[in-house]
Amino acid sequence: MYELIQAAEHTYYIDCPAKIGIYEDTDGIYLIDSGNDKEAGRKIKKILEQKNWQLKAILNTHSNADHIGGNQFLQKRFHCPIYCTPMENAVITNTILEPSFLYGGYPFKALQNKFLMAQQSNAEDIAAAHLPKGFEVFSLPGHFWDMIGFKTPDNVYFIADCLSSEAILNKYHISFVYDVKKYLQTLDFICTLQGKLFIPAHAEPAQSIAPLAEYNKNKIQEILELLLQFCKTPSTSEEILKKIFDHYHLTMDAQQYVLVGSTIRSYLSYLAEEEKLETKIIENRFLFQSLSQ
Numbered sequence: 001m002y003e004l005i006q007a008a009e010h011t012y013y014i015d016c017p018a019k020i021g022i023y024e025d026t027d028g029i030y031l032i033d034s035g036n037d038k039e040a041g042r043k044i045k046k047i048l049e050q051k052n053w054q055l056k057a058i059l060n061t062h063s064n065a066d067h068i069g070g071n072q073f074l075q076k077r078f079h080c081p082i083y084c085t086p087m088e089n090a091v092i093t094n095t096i097l098e099p100s101f102l103y104g105g106y107p108f109k110a111l112q113n114k115f116l117m118a119q120q121s122n123a124e125d126i127a128a129a130h131l132p133k134g135f136e137v138f139s140l141p142g143h144f145w146d147m148i149g150f151k152t153p154d155n156v157y158f159i160a161d162c163l164s165s166e167a168i169l170n171k172y173h174i175s176f177v178y179d180v181k182k183y184l185q186t187l188d189f190i191c192t193l194q195g196k197l198f199i200p201a202h203a204e205p206a207q208s209i210a211p212l213a214e215y216n217k218n219k220i221q222e223i224l225e226l227l228l229q230f231c232k233t234p235s236t237s238e239e240i241l242k243k244i245f246d247h248y249h250l251t252m253d254a255q256q257y258v259l260v261g262s263t264i265r266s267y268l269s270y271l272a273e274e275e276k277l278e279t280k281i282i283e284n285r286f287l288f289q290s291l292s293q
Helices: 038-051 071-078 086-092 097-103 166-172 180-190 210-230 237-247 254-273
Strands: 003-006 011-015 020-025 028-032 055-059 082-084 136-139 148-151 156-158 197-199 277-282 285-290
Touching (some): 055 071, 082 086, 166 210, 180 210, 180 254, 210 237, 210 254, 237 285, 254 285
Parallel strands (some): 028 055, 156 197
Antiparallel strands (some): 003 011, 011 020, 020 028, 136 148, 148 156, 277 285
């Protein structure tokens, strides 16, 4: 774990639960995400010192805690700037927003942990970053508000959380999605990219990303069809959530309740926008019901 792997001439990644990218420029390195906590930051620092690398900047793909957890530690040690999109920066600089958003209110203590709430750091707009020649930034919406990916001059793509591995999907079935429509568009988009290597945060690097993208799309469709079946009888989101956990034999805890719950509500919003289900209020219960096709 936390092994440094060379992906191309100047491009590396650190193999860990949320893969961390490195691009070596002439006068320092750019770090793509920073791991899930302060300890990840320490391990990154050790690698930089072993390679005698100077950290120029941290480029965050998005603001989920497992991607920004090492930010504060590294920024304090190296006095480096951190860049992401303005929407994501709101969370990076005020990390209580993530568990608040997921829960839909002030997060109780069990939700204020390193998995949902990183230590906050200072971040700037990625548009202001002075990146190496040939370095590209591209939008990957859907998983979170305004997630981005990076292409290094070595033609290596870091595509963050727009894909989950087959193993993760087979075990947990439901990956976090904020905007289902944009997420599906992102899956189509990454299949059009041509590169030497694609590095997702939570799957193995691959020369072709299309097969895994298709697997993720199929899982999305499976869940959508399942929800339409569940909603043949008017149901609340809580009732639907229980059916999802039961169907996939998942174990609910506080963290899974907010992560899966938020995702399922996003799926329900998508189905409502697609006019495949309707909402109604009966006896002070907010209900979702499938529309006959």
